[in-house]
Amino acid sequence: MPDIRTRLAGPLVEGPWRALPVLGVTQVLAWGALFYPPVLTVPLIAAERGWSLSFAMAGFSAALLAGGAVAPLVGRVIDRRGGHVAMTAGSLLGALGLVALAVAQHPAAYLAAWTVVGVAMAASLYDPAFATLGRLFGAAARRPITLLTFVGGLASTVSWPATRALCDGLGWQGCLIVYAALLAGVAAPLHAFALPRQPAAPAPAPARAAAAAPAAVYAPSGRPFLLVMAGFAAYAFVPSALSAHLIAILQRGGIDAATAVLIGMLFGPCQVLARVTEFAFGAREHPLSLARFAIALMVAAFVLIGTAGVSVAAAAAFYVMFGASNGLVTIARGTVPLALFGPAGIGTVIGRLAAPWLAMQAAAPLVVAVAAERGSDMAALTLVAVFAAVALACFVLVRRPV
Known part of the structure; x- marks a missing residue:
C-alpha cells in the first residue's frame, strides 16, 4: 500500500503535475479574493464613503481595463521567466491592492487601488494559470487545464458565503485585509516556491508514430x-x-x-x-x-x-x-x-x-x-x-x- 500511494503522489509532489494542486489552491484564493467579492463589498464601500454605487462599481471596471492593458506583458513574462515569477507578483500586488482599497478615503486613491487589483487579476486568474500549464505541458496541456477548471469553478461557491460572513463579523475593511493576508501569506509562497519551473518531459512516441509530422x-x-x-x-x-x-x-x-x-x-x-x-x-x-x-x-x-x-x-x-x-x-x-x-x-x-x-x-x-x-x-x-x-x-x- 505505501508503494501505491508513493507512485500516485510522486508526480503531484515532484514533477510538473505538482502545478495542478498548487494552482487549484491559488485559483480559489485569487478568484475568491479579487473577482467575486465586489458584488458584496462595493455597495458597503459606497455606503460608508458616501459615494454613488455607480462610481464605486466603476472601480471594478477600471480594474478589468487595467488588467486587459497589462495582460500581454504578463504573458510574455510567463514565456520568458515562468509562471512562478508572474503569479507570485500577481498575488503580492493583489494583497497590496486590497489593503489600499481598505484604507482609501479619496476617490482618486480608490480608483488607483482598483487599478492595482486589476493588474493583480491579470497575473493571478485563469489566463496566467492556463499560460503556465501550457508552458509546462506544451500540447498536452488540455487535460491539466480541464482539471484546473473543476477546482476554479468552486471559487464563487466558497467566496460569496465567506465574504458575507467576514463582512458581517469584521466589516468590509476587515474582509479585505483577511483576503490580502491569504494572498500574501498563502498564494504568493505557493507560487514562488511550489509552482514547478521545468516543463514536463514529452511522452515517448510509439514506434509507428515516431516519424509522424508535428501537428x-x-x-x-x-x-x-x-x-x-x-x-x-x-x-x-x-x-x-x-x-x-x-x-x-x-x-x-x-x-x-x-x-x-x-x-x-x-x-x-x-x-x-x-x-x-x-x-x-x-x-x-x-x-x-x-x-x-x-x-x-x-x-x-x-x-x-x-x-x-x-x-x-x-x-x-x-x-x-x-x-x-x-x-x-x-x-x-x-x-x-x-x-x-x-x-x-x-x-x-x-x-x-x-x-x-x-x-x-x-x-x-x-x-x-x-x-x-x-x-x-x-x-x-x-x-x-x-x-x-x-x-x-x-x-x-x-x-x-x-
Missing part, C-alpha cells in the same frame, strides 16, 4: 488569430452582462426575488458538470469544436428565452444552458490557443487574447444598463444575444490548420 499550427497573427481574438472578446461580453443584470431582469419580468436567486444558483453547478462531461467524453473532440458547441448552446439559450418569454421554467433552462456554455468556454480559452497556435510562446498568445476579453468584461455591465434604461429588458437581452452570435460566427469561420 500543423497557425502563426499567432493574421486572420485566424484575429477571428479567435474577436470570438473570445465578443463572448466575454455575454457572461459579464448576464452576471450583472440577469437576476434583476428576471425580477422585473415577474419572478420573485427568492426564486430568481435560486434559479441563478444553477449556474455554478452546471459549469462544473459541463466541465466534468467534457473531461470524460470530449477528449477526442478538437477544442475548436468545443468552442463552437459551447457558444451555439448560449445562442440557443437566447432563442429559448426570446420565444418562451420570462417564466420560471424558461429562466431555469436558460441558466442551465448558460452555465454549461460558460463552463466549456472557460476550457476553450486555454485549449483553443494551444491547438491552433501551438505551445511555443503560449503565454504571450494567451495574454494577447486576454486583453480584449477583460476590456469587454469591463464594458458590458454599463452598456447593457444603458440599453435596458433607454430601451427595454428584452432589448438589452437581444444586444447580449448579438454578441453571442458574433462570437459563434467568428469560431465557425476559423478552420483547423492543415
